[in-house]
Amino acid sequence: xxxxxxxxxxxxxxxxxxxxxxxxxxxxxxxxxxxxxxxxxxxxxxxxxxxxxxxxxxxxxxxxxxxxxxxxxxxxxxxxxxxxxxxxxxxxxxxxxxxxxxxxxxxxxxxxxxx
Amino acid sequence: xxxxxxxxxxxxxxxxxxxxxxxxxxxxxxxxxxxxxxxxxxxxxxxxxxxxxxxxxxxxxxxxxxxxxxxxxxxxxxxxxxxxxxxxxxxxxxxxxxxxxxxxxxxxxxxxxxx
Numbered sequence: 583x584x585x586x587x588x589x590x591x592x593x594x595x596x597x598x599x600x601x602x603x604x605x606x607x608x609x610x611x612x613x614x615x616x617x618x619x620x621x622x623x624x625x626x627x628x629x630x631x632x633x634x635x636x637x638x639x640x641x642x643x644x645x646x647x648x649x650x651x652x653x654x655x656x657x658x659x660x661x662x663x664x665x666x667x668x669x670x671x672x673x674x675x676x677x678x679x680x681x682x683x684x685x686x687x688x689x690x691x692x693x694x695x696x697x
Numbered sequence: 698x699x700x701x702x703x704x705x706x707x708x709x710x711x712x713x714x715x716x717x718x719x720x721x722x723x724x725x726x727x728x729x730x731x732x733x734x735x736x737x738x739x740x741x742x743x744x745x746x747x748x749x750x751x752x753x754x755x756x757x758x759x760x761x762x763x764x765x766x767x768x769x770x771x772x773x774x775x776x777x778x779x780x781x782x783x784x785x786x787x788x789x790x791x792x793x794x795x796x797x798x799x800x801x802x803x804x805x806x807x808x809x810x811x812x
Contacts, residue, residue, distance in 0.1 A: 615800075624701075624788060624802040625742075640799070672742060682794050683730055683749060688742035 584609045588673050588689035595667075595696050603658045603692045605673035612677060614656035615686065618642060619670040628671075631656055660694065667696045699724040699791050701803035709809050710779050717764070718774040718806045720789030728794035731772040733763070736786040736805070745787075748772055750794075779810045 586607045595601045607614065613632045617625040627640030631650040645664025650656055656675075660667045670693050674686040700723040710716040722731070733745045748756045748763045756763040764773040776783055786805040793799075 617802075622804070624703075624804040627799060627801075630799065670740060672740075674742070682792075683747050685732055685744040685747060686742075686800055687744070688734075691740045693740075 586673055586675055586687055586689035588671075588692050590692060591690065593692055593694045595694070597696055598662045599696075600662060601660050601667075601694065601696075603660065603671055603673075603694070605656045605658065605689060606654055607656075607673075607675045607687075607689075608654060609675055609677075609687060610653070611675035611687070612653070613675060614650065615674040615676075616640075616646070616648065616656070616658045617672045617674065619672060619691075625672060628658065660696075667694060669694060699726075699729070699793060699801045701789050701791055701801055703789055703803035703806050705806050707807035707809065709811055710783075712781060712810055712812050713778055715775060715777045716779055716783075716808060718776070718787050718789075718808070719771070720773060720803060721769075721771045722789070722791050723770060724791065724793065726793050726795070730792045730794065731763070731765070732790040732792070732800065733761070733772075733774045734788045734790065734802075735783075736788060737782075738785070742788070746774070776808075779808075781810050781812065784808060784810045 589604045615630040616628040629648040631637035647659045673689045702721045729750045731748045735743045746758045746761045762775045788805045789803045
């Protein structure tokens with residue numbers, strides 16, 4: 583079955599450590615996204631990529647980095663520069679060919695806790 | 698930039714009754730799409746329904762329908778015949794047709810279906 587896989591589901595890190603969240607999709611989608619969700623809040627866009635080897639900052643990119651070396655993969659690194667990294671992280675993808683009405687498909691998310 | 702507003706407090710609805718979730722948006726662009734997503738307690742985001750700004754009819758998808766009032770910039774979701782499995786957070790989102798394919802989310806509405 584096609585879909586988006588995020589791993590791990592739960593992640594614990596010590597403050598000051600960088601951590602990388604995995605996102606893999608086998609939907610052959612061009613565009614991929616990373617969102618952050620805090621309790622009681624909506625989703626905020628961190629980074630997005632519409633094509634391999636290209637990505638753009640979203641609304642809250644500070645303290646995060648990404649790469650898009652392969653179409654299927656869009657890993658997110660939470661660096662020590664991110665002041666409040668504890669959150670729920672959601673990866674999504676969409677086809678860019680008919681982007682007007684194509685919904686985002688989401689992974690199941692990674693819950694990151696930094697202490 | 699587009700802005701999505703969902704301000705209803707948490708809602709309790711009796712099983713088998715209908716519930717309406719409010720969503721208003723703000724954009725000066727005439728071309729856009731509106732999406733509703735469901736997020737159960739497990740965390741995944743599930744796409745429910747889409748409405749284009751130029752669509753003449755309100756979108757429907759099974760028990761979900763969208764009450765789209767373009768002049769008022771509102772896109773309320775109606776869930777008919779509520780089921781216990783409808784208990785979740787519901788998010789309204791908007792994408793500009795000629796923007797950068799980004800999807801902006803509201804803060805969500807909490808729905809609890811009671812037997």
